[in-house]
Amino acid sequence: MKSMIIYRGRYGATRQYAEWLHQKLALTVRTTEDCTAEELRNAELLVLGSSVYIGKLEMTKWIRQHLDYLRGRQLILFVVSGTPSGERDKLQGYIKSSVPAVIAEKCKIFFLEGRLDYQKLSLKDRFMLRVGAFFAGKINGRKMLKGYDGVKEENLAGLYKYLETTMYQQV
Known part of the structure; x- marks a missing residue:
């Protein structure tokens, strides 16, 4: 096949x-x-x-x-x-x-x-992530900006x- x-x-x-x-x-x-x-x-x-x-x-x-x-x-x-x-x-x-x-x-x-490596994001994606984090609230917003690697x-x-x-x- x-x-x-x-x-x-x-x-x-x-x-x-x-x-x-x-x-x-x-x-x-x-x-x-x-x-x-x-x-x-x-x-x-x-x-x-x-x-x-x-x-x-x-x-x-x-x-x-x-x-x-x-x-x-x-x-x-x-x-x-x-x-x-x-x-x-x-x-x-x-x-x-x-x-x-x-x-x-x-x-x-x-x-x-x-995975999310904030340092590797384009400027546009960093901006969009920050806007999303702002609207996600204090706790969830911090999690979004922290990054992860699964x-x-x-x-x-x-x-x-x-x-x-x-x-x-x-x-």
Whole structure:
């Protein structure tokens, strides 16, 4: 089975997860900018990875542009964000606002912890984060500005297991 990983991220966490998947499973990995129509046509299984930015998946536009290619494929989506795993409604909201239902219904979805390094943010993103922190209130605002790093390979355990099972069944 021809399988590949296609991802889009902003500050490196999504790329790190894609690289770990590549190393473990020897799948071809491409960014949304580098993936060709020919590669999409030839793939049977697509692992899509996206970070969340201001409540939407970074690869939303790409998914919408490539609906015809995605419809006939087996799809797995991993979503990287700072939203805690217990906030299922909020996480599902990212999918509803970013992925057409015809695609979301076909995807096995995994939510993975992200990272926020304030020093690496663009000036625009720093400003937007500060505005958001102001409106979040004193306690939550401080948490937002503190940063976090939840990017760990062990977060991929469920996705590894699912992929290995899926790929083994298809051979």
